[in-house]
Amino acid sequence: MHAVRLHAFGPAENLVHEQVPDPPPPADHLRVAVEAAGVHLLDAVIRQGRAxxxxxxxxxxxVPGREVAGTVDAVGPGVDTSLLGxxxxxxxxxxxxxxxxxxxxxxxxxxxxxxxxxxxxAVAMIGTGRTVMTVLDGVELTAADxxxxxxxxxxxGALLTQYAHHRGARTVAAAGGPEKTARARSLxxxxxxxxxRPDWPETIRTALGxxxxxxxxxxxxGGALARTATTLLAPSAIHHAYGGASTLVSPNADDATAEQDDTGDITVRGLPAAQVQERKREFEEKSLRLATEGVLTPLVHSFPLAGAAAAHRALESRGTVGKVVLVP
Structure with a gap:
């Protein structure tokens, strides 16, 4: 088979598309003929050599990558053969x-x-969608929001925009450039x-009065963009921080799900790793169900498997729209 392998930590060019032996599935495993593989910013962080x-x-x-979808083509010992195909x-x-x-x-x-x-x-929903379900757990958005x-x-962001709209909340999308803002509007x-644009916060204030x-x-x-966005928060608002912004939440907090910011009236709600792991199947099932029902439709940005390095470069430079996937 062909695979993308990383032989040395460093730039995206270190991702090499090459031929390797087919992996046999061990006990309690199956093998998937991959039709789509998810690319995550975490992959790029690890590729750089940062844990x-x-x-x-x-x-x-x-071989990087933690999200796959395709057809079962082999099963290991102890696995039901009816899964084939x-x-x-x-x-x-x-x-x-x-x-x-x-x-x-x-x-x-x-x-x-x-x-x-x-x-x-499906790849978009099993990874990115699962994280969205974790972020939204316990959050009750209404038309008053x-x-x-x-x-x-x-x-x-695309999934969260769709979900907020689905719940009837007044939904404001901030994205980089006219193409991305047009896509967000379509969601x-x-x-x-x-x-x-430097006047984007004032545009929101003017439009919403x-x-x-x-x-x-x-x-x-996170970063400067988030600091600017917090100037738009109403008293008692909730700041949901995840991904790069999750560092806003103290890792030493007893709850690790919410804490007050330094103004004392805004709640910063993080993404607790323990909850992601303990309830991951529940969140995966909910994510897939909402996509099946048409509540959420993931945006997908595809690259060929041999273009993994280009996919990493585009993701790191914010040159992608939606979930990045590799297609063998």
Missing amino acids: LGPFPLPELPT RRVVAHLGRAPGGYAELAVVPVESVHFVPEPLSAAQ TVLVLAAAGGM GADLAVDYN APRPVTHLFDGP
Whole structure:
């Protein structure tokens, strides 16, 4: 088979498309003929040689990638042979191996791909969609809310924009550039602004007729963009921080789900890693169900498997729209 391997940590060019032996599935595993493999910013961080959270640096050479969808083409000892030929999707957890024509998956991680979804859409929902469900857990958005989504044309941002619209909230999408703001508007945003323009906060204030109109801020980028966005938060608003922005939440907090910011009236709600792991199958099932029902439709940005390096470069430079996937 062909796979993308990393032989040395460093730039995207270190991702090499090459031929490797077909992996046999061990006991309690199955093998998937991959139709789509997810690319995550975490993959790029690890490729650079930086460990992050519970994900240690792998031994080299390694095949990156933790999200795959395709057809079962072989099963290991102890696995029901009726699974052969079934369309499945799985998140591989801490074990990489997704950037390949064939991927070995623990049978306990597998979900059947619902009929309306493509392999690329299923991959988007099993990883990015699962994280969105974690962010939204316990959050009750209503028509009384005004929601601001940063990076609204990204994988998570696109789903969060759709969900806020579905719940009837007044939805404001902030994205970089006219193409991305147009995409966010097509997802149901009532207002889409280009955060590359210095006047974007004032555009929101003028359009909504209030200096601090936002009750829920969904923030993946963090940094200066998030600091500007917080000036739009109403008293008692909730700042949902995930991805790069999750560092806003103290890792030493007893709850690690919410804490007050330094103004004392805004709640910053993080993404607790323990909850993601303990309830991951529940969140995966909910994500796939909402996509099947048409509530959420993931945006997908596809690259060929041999173009993994280009996919990494585009993702790191914010040159993608939606979930990035590799197609063998």
